[in-house]
Amino acid sequence: xxxxxxxxxxxxxxxxxxxxxxxxxxxxxxxxxxxxxxxxxxxxxxxxxxxxxxxxxxxxxxxxxxxxxxxxxxxxxxxxxxxxxxxxxxxxxxxxxxxxxxxxxxxxxxxxxxxxxxxxxxxxxxxxxxxxxxxxxxxxxxxxxxxxxxxxxxxxxxxxxxxxxxxxxxxxxxxxxxxxxxxxxxxxxxxxxxxxxxxxxxxxxxxxxxxxxxxxxxxxxxxxxxxxxxxxxxxxxxxxxxxxxxxxxxxxxxxxxxxxxxxxxxxxxxxxxxxxxxxxxxxxxxxxxxxxxxxxxxxxxxxxxxxxxxxxxxxxxxxxxxxxxxxxxxxxxxxxxxxxxxxxxxxxxxxxxxxxxxxxxxxxxxxxxxxxxxxxxxxxxxxxxxxxxxxxxxxxxxxxxxxxxxxxxxxxxxxxxxxxxxxxxxxxxxxxxxxxxxxxxxxxxxxxxxxxxxxxxxxxxxxxxxxxxxxxxxxxxxxxxxxxxxxxxxxxxxxxxxxxxxxxxxxxxxxxxxxxxxxxxxxxxxxxxxxxxxxxxxxxxxxxxxxxxxxxxxxxxxxxxxxxxxxxxxxxxxxxxxxxxxxxxxxxxxxxxxxxxxxxxxxxxxxxxxxxxxxxxxxxxxxxxxxxxxxxxxxxxx
Numbered sequence: 001x002x003x004x005x006x007x008x009x010x011x012x013x014x015x016x017x018x019x020x021x022x023x024x025x026x027x028x029x030x031x032x033x034x035x036x037x038x039x040x041x042x043x044x045x046x047x048x049x050x051x052x053x054x055x056x057x058x059x060x061x062x063x064x065x066x067x068x069x070x071x072x073x074x075x076x077x078x079x080x081x082x083x084x085x086x087x088x089x090x091x092x093x094x095x096x097x098x099x100x101x102x103x104x105x106x107x108x109x110x111x112x113x114x115x116x117x118x119x120x121x122x123x124x125x126x127x128x129x130x131x132x133x134x135x136x137x138x139x140x141x142x143x144x145x146x147x148x149x150x151x152x153x154x155x156x157x158x159x160x161x162x163x164x165x166x167x168x169x170x171x172x173x174x175x176x177x178x179x180x181x182x183x184x185x186x187x188x189x190x191x192x193x194x195x196x197x198x199x200x201x202x203x204x205x206x207x208x209x210x211x212x213x214x215x216x217x218x219x220x221x222x223x224x225x226x227x228x229x230x231x232x233x234x235x236x237x238x239x240x241x242x243x244x245x246x247x248x249x250x251x252x253x254x255x256x257x258x259x260x261x262x263x264x265x266x267x268x269x270x271x272x273x274x275x276x277x278x279x280x281x282x283x284x285x286x287x288x289x290x291x292x293x294x295x296x297x298x299x300x301x302x303x304x305x306x307x308x309x310x311x312x313x314x315x316x317x318x319x320x321x322x323x324x325x326x327x328x329x330x331x332x333x334x335x336x337x338x339x340x341x342x343x344x345x346x347x348x349x350x351x352x353x354x355x356x357x358x359x360x361x362x363x364x365x366x367x368x369x370x371x372x373x374x375x376x377x378x379x380x381x382x383x384x385x386x387x388x389x390x391x392x393x394x395x396x397x398x399x400x401x402x403x404x405x406x407x408x409x410x411x412x413x414x415x416x417x418x419x420x421x422x423x424x425x426x427x428x429x430x431x432x433x434x435x436x437x438x439x440x441x442x443x444x445x446x447x448x449x450x451x452x453x454x455x456x457x458x459x460x461x462x463x464x465x466x467x468x469x470x471x472x473x474x475x476x477x478x479x480x481x482x483x484x485x486x487x488x489x490x491x492x493x494x495x496x497x498x499x500x501x502x503x504x505x506x507x508x509x510x511x512x513x514x515x516x517x518x519x520x521x522x523x524x525x526x527x528x529x530x531x532x533x534x535x536x537x538x539x540x541x542x543x544x545x546x547x548x549x550x551x552x553x554x555x556x557x558x559x560x561x562x563x564x565x566x567x568x569x570x571x572x573x574x575x576x577x578x579x580x581x582x583x584x585x586x587x588x589x590x591x592x593x594x595x596x597x598x599x600x601x602x603x604x605x606x607x608x609x610x611x612x613x614x615x616x617x618x619x620x621x622x623x624x625x626x627x628x629x630x631x632x633x634x635x636x637x638x
Contacts, residue, residue, distance in 0.1 A: 024057070025055050025056065025057040026055070026056060026057070026081070026084060027053065027054070027055055027056075027084060028050060028051070028052055028053065028054055028055075028056050028084065028085075028086050029052065029053075029083075029084035029085060030052060030084065030085040030086070031045070031048070031050070031051075031052060031085070031086045031088065032085060032086070032087050032088070033045075033087075033088045033090065034087065034088070034089050034090070035089055035090040035091055035092065036090065036092070037092050037162070037163055038092065038095060038163075039073050039074075039090075039092055043071075043073070044068065044088065044090070047067050047068055047070075047071050048064060048067065048068065048088065049063055049064055049067050050064060050086065056086060061079055064079060064088075065077045065078070065079060068088070068090065072093070072126055072128060073090075073092060073093060073126055074090045074091060074092055074093060075091050075092070075093045076089075076090065076091035077089070077090050077091075092126075092163060093126045093127055093128065094126075094127045094159070094160075094163045094164055094165045095124060095125065095126055095127060095163070095164050095165070096121070096122065096123050096124065096125055096126075096127050096164070096165060096166075096167060097123065097160050097164040097165065097166050098123055098166045098167070099113070099116070099121070099122070099123055099166075099167045099169065100166065100167070100168045100169065101169050101171065102168065102169065102170045102171065103170055103171040103172055103173065104171045104173065105173060106143070106146055106148065106173055107142060107143065107146065111142070112139065112142070112169075115138050115139065115141075115142050116135060116138060116139075118138070119131065119134045119135070119138050121134075121135060121167075127157075127165050127167075129157070132155050132157070135153075135155060135169070136153045136155070139151075139153055139169070139171070140153070143173065144217075144218070145217050145218070145219065146176075146215060146217075147176045147177050147178065147212075147214075147215030147216050147217065148173050148174055148175075148176060148177065149174070149177040149249055149253045149256075150172075150173075150174025150175060150177065150253045151171070151172070151173060151174055152171075152172040152174070153169065153170070153171055153172075154169075154170040155167065155168070155169050155170075156168040156170070174253070175254065176215055177215075177216065177249060177253055177254060177255065177256055178203075178204055178208075178214045178215065178216075178254070178255060178256065179201060179202065179203050179204070179214045179215070179216055179255075179256050179257075179258060180203065180250075180255035180256060180257055181203060181257050181258070182196055182199070182201065182202070182203065182258045182259075182260070183257075183258070183259045183260065184196070184228075184260045184262060185259060185260065185261045185262070186243070186261055186262040186263055186264065187262055187264060188264060189235075189237070189264055189267075190231075195228060195231065198224075198227050198228065198231055199224040199227065199228075200213060200220050200223060200224055200227075201213060201214075201216065201217070201220050201221060201224055201258070202214055216247070216256045216258070221245070221247075221258065225242050225245070225260070228242065228260070228262070229242065230300065230301070232264065233298075233299070233300040233301075234299045234300055234301040234302075235267070235297060235299070236267035236268050236269065236297035236298045236299070237264055237265050237266070237267060237268075238265070238268045238298055238328065238330065238337065239263075239265035239266070239268075240262070240263065240264055240265055241262070241263050241265075242260060242261070242262055243261040243262060243263050244260075244261045245258070245259065245260050245261070246258070246259040246261075247259075266335050267297060267335065268297075268298045268330065268335050268336060268337050269295055269296065269297055269298065269335065269336055269337070270292060270293065270294055270295065270296050270297075270298055270336070270337055270338075270339055271294060271295075271331070271334070271336040271337065271338055272294060272338040272339065273290055273292055273293060273294065273338075273339045273340075273341075274338075274339075274340050274341070275287065275290075275340075275341050275343060276340050276341070276342050276343070277341075277342045277343035277344055277345075278343060278344065278345055279343055280314065280317065280319065280343075280345045280348075281313060281314060281317060285313070286310055286313065286343075289306060289309040289310050289313060290306050290310075290341070291305055291306050291309070292306060292339065298328070298337050298339075303326045303339065304326070306326070306341065307324040307325070307326050307341060308324075310322075310324045310341060310343065311323070311324045312381055312382065314343070314345050315379070315380065315381030315382070316380045316381060316382050316383075317348070317378065317380075318348040318349055318350060318378030318379050318380070319345040319346055319347075319348055319349075320346075320349050320379045320381065320404060320414060321346040321347070321349070322343070322344065322345045322346050323343075323344045323346065324341055324342070324343055324344070325341070325342045325344075326339060326340070326341055326342075327339075327340045327341075327342060328340075347411055347412050348378065348412065349378075349379050349406075349412045349413060349414050350376065350377055350378050350379055350412065350413060350414075351373060351374070351375050351376065351377060351378075351379050351413075351414060351415070351416055352375070352376075352407045352410075352413040352414065352415050353375060353415050353416075354368070354371060354373065354375050354415070354416045354417075354418070355415060355416070355417045355418070356368070356418050356420070357417060357418065357419045357420070358419050358420040358421055358422065359420055359422060359453075360422060361422055361425075361450070361453045362396055362420075362422060362450060362453045362455070363453045363454060363455075366394075366396075366450075366453065366454065366455040367391060367418065367420070369479060369482075369484075370387060370390040370391055370394065371387045371390075372384075372386045372387045372390070372523075373387050373416060379404070379414055379416075384402060384404065384416055385402075386523070387402075387418070388400055388402045388418065389575055391418065391420065392575060392576050392577075393574065393575070393576055393577045394455070394577065395425070395449060395576075395577040395578045396420075396422060396423065396425050396449065396450050396455075397420040397421055397422055397423060398421040398422070398423045399420070399421045400418065400419070400420050400421075401418070401419045401420075402416065402417065402418050402419075403416075403417045403419070404416055404417075405417065425448060425449040425450035426446075426447065426448040426449070426450075427445065427446070427447045427448075428445070428446050429443075429444065429445045430443065430444040430445075431443050431444075435465070438465040438466050438467045438468070438500075439465055439466035439500075440465065440466075441463075441464070441465040442462075442463070442464040442465070443461075443462065443463045443464070444461070444462045445459070445460070445461045445462070446459065446460045446461075447459035447460070447461075455478055455479065456475070456476065456477050456478070457474075457475070457476040457477075457478075458474070458475050458476075459472075459473070459474045460472070460473050460474075461473075466497065466500040467496060467497055467498070467500055467503075468494070468495070468496055468497075469493075469494070469495040470492070470493070470494045470495075471492055471493045471494075472490065472491075472492035472494075473490065473491050473492065474488065474489070474490040475488060475489055475490070476488035480517070483520075484520045485517060485518065485519055485520070486516075486517065486518035487515070487516070487517055487518075488515070488516045488518075489513070489514060489515040489516070490512075490513070490514050491512070491513045491514075492511075492512050492513075493509075493510070493511050493512075494508075494509075494510045494512075495507065495508070495509050495510070496508050496510075499541070499543075504544070504545060504548075505540065505541055505543040505544045505545065506538060506539060506540050506541075506544050506545075506548050507538075507539045508536060508537065508538055508539070509536070509537040509539070510534060510535070510536045510537075511534070511535045512532060512533065512534040512535075513532070513533050513534075514530060514531060514532035514533065514564075515530075515531050516528060516529060516530040516531070517529050524571055524572055524573055525569065525570065525571050525572075526569070526570050526572070527567065527568070527569055527570075528566075528567070528568045528570065529565075529566070529567055530564070530565070530566040530567075530568075530591075531563075531564070531565055531566075532562075532563075532564040532565075532566070533561075533562075533563055533564075534561075534562045534564065535559070535560070535561055535562075536559070536560045536562070537558060537559050537560075538552065538558045538559075538560070539558065540552065540558070555598070555599075555635075557598070559598075560597075560598035560599050561597060561598050562593045562597040562598060562599050563593065563594050563596065563597050564591060564592070564593050564594070564597075565591070565592055565594050566589060566590065566591040566592075567589070567590050568587055568588065568589035568590070569587070569588045569589075570585065570586065570587045571584075571585070571586040571587075572585045572586075573585070574611070580611050580619075581611055581613045581619040582611055582612075582613050582619075583610070583611060584608070584609060584610035584611065585607075585608070585609050585610075586606075586607070586608050587605075587606070587607045587608075588605075588606050589604065589605050589606075590602070590603070590604045590605075591603045591604075595633060599631075599635050600631060600632050600633035600634060600635045601629060601630065601631040601632065601635060602629060602630060602631075602632060603627060603628070603629035604627065604628055604629070605625065605626065605627035605628070606625070606626050606627075607623075607624070607625040607626075608622075608623070608624050608625075609621060609622065609623040609624075610622045610623075
């Protein structure tokens with residue numbers, strides 16, 4: 001054994017003495033690198049800890065070799081000396097030419113590729129055989145999150161030309177391991193059905209094929225445990241804790257059993273609620289925001305909402321970085337809690353600049369006129385958020401985000417940055433069809449909700465069939481005045497031939513023109529005035545109904561001029577103009593054909609709709625409408 005050790009040391013000494021001939025120190029006049037294929041010469045020079053003109057000796061060999069090995073680019077490095085020239089010999093590690101996945105069904109190639117890229121394995125990168133162990137670990141982690149516990153992975157590496165390798169990953173996903181049972185141990189106040197009903201994870205049910213809620217995931221279980229904690233903390237169990245969790249899988253890896261051990265503790269009630277700290281807003285005003293009171297059961301949710309309400313109120317006064325912390329003082333003997341909200345308003349800040357980003361098509365002024373927060377004024381969190389909502393309501397953007405970064409070098413200024421993602425605001429459609437009733441149907445529609453980025457709206461529509469010929473043009477300017485008064489007008493022609501489709505034996509020709517103005521009363525209310533002029537010609541024949549002929553006989557003409565005046569009030573709190581999911585809209589309207597019209601009638605109506613967000617992609621809409629109309633004056637009936 002000693003002789004072998006001596007031989008190794010002797011060989012190492014010979015290699016070093018041959019690698020750098022002469023142990024004396026010398027000045028490097030040139031550096032040559034041999035063996036490079038893909039790695040650039042500059043990269044080697046950048047990592048090599050010696051430059052031309054510097055002194056080099058045997059003591060520098062080991063640090064130089066280690067520095068190049070540390071890059072991970074090379075699997076072998078040696079250094080030689082020829083006169084005053086330093087020669088660096090390298091053997092590059094192969095690069096990854098391709099990665100092939102086989103057998104993956106539940107996870108796409110893109111998902112697996114992203115997962116491997118996170119651990120440094122992707123096409124074009126340097127291949128390190130040691131990373132193959134991480135491949136199996138990462139892919140196993142990905143599949144475990146999808147409930148696949150019977151996973152098998154085999155990795156093959158093949159050598160290719162030009163110092164490249166191909167990696168073939170064979171995956172046997174196995175069947176999904178499903179949750180057979182979830183047990184909660186230690187719960188006395190609430191039964192398992194109540195608590196498990198709050199969980200995302202569940203045993204198999206009729207919808208599990210879609211929701212996948214019976215597939216175990218560590219992340220989902222953690223989220224469910226937090227839901228469980230919140231449920232108890234919101235009902236006074238301030239000392240509630242999850243003692244332990246056990247997850248057991250059957251030997252055949254088909255079923256999972258989850259056991260959750262909890263300690264409920266006692267129910268605590270509030271004895272006192274008070275404010276402390278720097279109360280820059282009147283305490284009487286802040287105390288109104290407190291949604292909890294003495295003798296009530298402690299609720300973390302209510303306490304959090306109170307902290308948020310106080311923080312928002314301070315934010316409206318310019319304290320954008322205010323902190324409100326709830327500190328409970330627990331009396332174990334009486335099972336009560338004294339709750340104190342400590343207010344730290346921070347410094348009052350004002351807005352330096354409001355910046356718009358992402359509006360390549362929409363003019364800056366279109367966005368800025370929606371701002372409720374002004375530059376050089378105290379920052380208001382509600383005004384900043386309301387400005388964001390107004391941008392969303394325009395309908396020009398897929399998304400609107402707002403950030404309020406502090407201005408560098410100041411302690412009392414912020415910038416407000418709105419970032420929008422524009423979407424197509426124009427629409428062009430045309431169609432041709434055939435109906436047994438209407439014959440050949442032609443239609444075309446051109447609309448632009450944001451003409452040249454100005455925020456103005458234009459639409460032109462055309463329809464033609466045996467029953468209907470229709471031409472309509474409309475224009476709307478939401479900011480006819482700088483104060484937000486809107487103006488719109490329309491003009492059109494419509495001809496309907498009911499006889500052509502065997503509905504009735506008459507036809508109408510209608511020319512119409514109208515103008516409207518909208519006057520904002522406040523942030524959410526508007527009054528609109530519409531004036532409309534319409535000329536209608538009603539044509540009959542020998543087969544027309546008795547009611548129509550009698551109506552024309554009573555009126556004494558088949559041509560009618562009507563002058564309509566409408567007034568409507570709208571209260572609108574919708575968060576978006578298109579596909580809203582929160583807020584509501586009320587509209588009260590009245591229409592009258594003013595005296596002097598050939599037809600005199602009126603109509604009143606009320607409509608209410610409200611949207612309730614139930615989940616991220618689920619909204620409940622409540623809608624109701626009522627209307628009444630009648631004739632007056634010389635018009636007997638319609």
